Amino acid sequence: MERPTSSGCMGSIYDTARRIRDFAKSKRRVEQLRSIFFCYPGGHDDIQFFTIHDPIESWSTHTNSMNIEKYTICEHDISLASNPQVWSPHSAREMLWFLVEAGYLKDLAGLKVLDMGTGSGIVGILCGLRGAKEVTLADYSHVAVEQARENARLNGVEASALQSDRFAGLGQDKGQDKDWNKDDARYDLIISNPPVQPWLHTDIAHQEERSDAADWNESGADGRLVLDALIGESHDHLSNNGALITSCSTRHGHGKTIALLNRHWKDDWKIIHESEHAIDENYHGPYLPAWQAMQAADNDLRVYQIDARQRRFARQVAPDGSEFIITTLKVADKEIPVRFTRTDRGWRITDTHGETIREIPLDHPDIPGPALTEHWYYTYYLIKARRRREKDALGELSIPSDVYYGIHAERGRRNFDVSKETIGDWPNYLRCLAMLKKAAALTNAEIGAIEPSIADAICAAADEVINGRIAPRHFPVCVLQGGGGVSTHMNINEVLANRANEILTGRKGYDRVHPFDHVNRNQSTNDVVISGFRLAMHRELMDLIVALRILEDVLEEKTATYKDTVKLSRTCLQDAVPITLGQEFSAYLAPIRRGIRLLDKYAIQCLELPLGATAVGTGLGTSAGYRELISPHLADVSGLGVLKSSNFFDSLQNGDLFIQISGALKSIATSMSKMATDLRILSSGAAELRLPAVQAGSSFMPGKVNPAIPELMNQIAYVVCGNDVAVTMAVEGGELNLNVWYSVIAKGLVESCQLLANAAPIFARRCIAGIEVDEALCRERAERTLAISSVIANLFGYEQGVEVSRFAQERKLSVGRAAVKLGLLSGSEADELFDPMTLTDADRSAEAIRRFMARGKE
DSSP, rough: OOOOOOOOOOGOOOOHOOOOOOOOOOOGGHHHHHHHHTTTTHHHHHHHHHHHHHHHHHHHHHTTTEEEEEEEEEEEEEEOOOOSSSSOSSHHHHHHHHHHHHHOOOOOOOEEEEETTTTTTTHHHHHHHHSEEEEEEEEOOHHHHHHHHHHHHHHHHHOEEOOTTTBBBOOOOTTOOOOOOOOGGOEEEEEOOOOOOOOOEEEETTTTTSSSSSOTTTOTTTTTTHHHHHOOOEEEEEEEEEEEEEEEEEOOOOOHHHHHHHHHHTEEEEEEEEEEEESSSSSTTTTOEEEEEETTSSSHHHHEEEOTTOOOOOOOOOSSEEOOOOOOSSSTBSSSOOEEEEESSSSEEOOOTTEEEEEEEETTTOOOOOOOOOOEEEEEEEEOOEEEEEEEEEEEEEEESSSOOOHHHHHHHHHTOOOSSSSGHHHHHHHHHHHHHHHHHHHHHHHSSSOOOHHHHHHHHHHHHHTTTGGGGOOBBBSSSSSSTTTHHOOOHHHHHHHHHHHSSSSSSSSOOOOIIIIIOOOOOHHHHHHHHHHHHHHHHHHHHHHHHHHHHEEEEHHTTTTTEEEEETTTTTEEEEEHHHHHHHHHHHHHHHHHHHHHHHHHHHEEEEETTTTTSTTTOOOOTTTHHHHHHHHHHHHOOOOOOHHHHHHOOOOOHHHHHHHHHHHHHHHHHHHHHHHHHHHTTTOOOOOOOOOOOOOOSOOOOOHHHHHHHHHHHHHHHHHHHHHHHHHHHHTBBBBOOHHHHHHHHHHHHHHHHHHHHHHHHHHHOOOOOHHHHHHHHHHHHHHGGGGHHHHHHHHHHHHHHHHHHHHHHHHHHHHHHHHSOOOHHHHHOOOOHHHOHHHHHHEEEEEEEHHOOO
């Protein structure tokens, strides 16, 4: 081992020396000193040395006894002073070999790099040697920070070494009292081999010992503290298009890591390396290096180099597609890594210069390896941050650069994160806003407010939203939000601006197309959000009408099919007079038709838009000609009969139209629910109807079938009624010159429309269309009802009707047969007067009574 010179260590260890001097004042502190000098030769002598000498004066002599370890990573030789309180850099070395060899640490020139959990500093030092402009070495342990700083100087790398609790404190070097600057907390590359919780292992003497001599607590109770911070917080510390590279071991828990990556980074991360370490129970036992060839089940050959720590590395694929394996020891006196390249004949082993070291044929014999009792995996993750920084009046935020929204939408996303339902879930609304923005761009170009090329780019971007080519994830703002819809409005403005700028320049940003100056020219949130919503409601209502037409057609068909199917009516849930099933279906059909007519009327009224009203209806801030041209342009873009509102002030302040729409939706929903309840009753114990079996009804009672679809309709009605209350309150709650509660109004009406539009076809096709009727049972019950004794009362008086009814009930006769038995009617007269179908038709029944009365007079 080599020893550092005194100049390499003197400057940074005065504080440590002073602490050692304090320790040395008492023999009772010898154990603390022994832990400090654990790695030095003659540790006990060193303790005696510091007991009788001034450590500050004598430190340079003492540091000559420190261990210096040499590491070679590709063409770089790195010297590191060791310390028992700092993790060994072995696993970091393996990670760096891979990253360099696979091409992930190329082109570092001019980049700012953060080595989080730096330990010895090897990761950041290598980045500095490979040309990084600025290197920051950060660690929770002050011992690690001091060692990393000295190691950087030892290797001629300029680096800032900072003590930090994960990202807290970055940008502030307390040792140098440097003022904190936000720019210091953003990096082009964050790279880390994060620590894990220490564990026990069994050494060759079967004694349990710590896996490392380090004494630290920066990984928390489960060992994931640093790794979780890297994944969950690094987006706020990465520069535009920056990247994070980190490792994860089996002890960290790969499942937790992947779940966290999906949560914070979605599609912006990938695994770039997975290696399997094979470990036997005698982890530190001596074992000579040996080749191991393993024949896999697919007859492919796996070749590994087994080192003294019994580790092996699996095959990898470099970014260029080449396949290779990296080992951890010399092969034929060549420094690691060596590359195993798959060939037609087997494996070719080459060094970093491409020189062939050895050829391994496919029929290479198996070489016994160590007994494997545990598997240890290291995985390296590359997270391409692809983030950009945007500013507003409140400051800066980091935003994923693969999304089109900007800082205002991002603030809205963070502020209103109360529901998973976002405006991206309302495609009709987004299409209508995009149509409006396209019409505004055409109008602004026509009046000379913006350049034609910018207008064309905005129109092209708007077309992509209209046609659904910009994914919902670019509209992340929650549908419930404060601010009168500003976040929604800025979301669409920023998406169109970024996409338009990308069309013109090939990159996102606002240097050519600005969300305020161009996309939002001559517009205000107050007139745009309301106009966009009214236009969207037109589309929602028309979609609902289409769905209700399906239900209308099925009900109309059933009305005709069962016009002669007589059954028993019921009032107060008790048997009443005969009725036809067709007549009942006609009653179900009527409110649906009325609802359709109402919705069609309201849909037309929704096309009256206050475009150009700006903030409160005065049109303040609009350019000459804009208010006159915007509606015709929107009519052309949308293909709808858009009209300019006759009273801007009324449109911005009052929402009575939406109360009327909500009332119509409630009326339709409750009519459908009443219909569903009737079908549930008639298909239950009454058994006059059989509903289609759509699913098993019970996990306990085999064969039971529930009226699942009608029950769905009941519940939808409850939701629609609840939304009606919310819409009513939101309309009533408007104050003075603007109603700012449109997010509640929109949510309630959109949800009600979509629920009914989705449910009506289901109700029609999966329930009503498949109804089966027991016509014989229906007729029998209609004939035997006592309620038709009202005919006797009409002919012979009420008291006589009561007597006939009582007689029929006691003798279990029909009313007609009872009247015959009592001598009131002949058999033919009873058949004519009490025919159930006759009783369902007022004209036919009246005619039968007239003929009977006429015969009596004769």
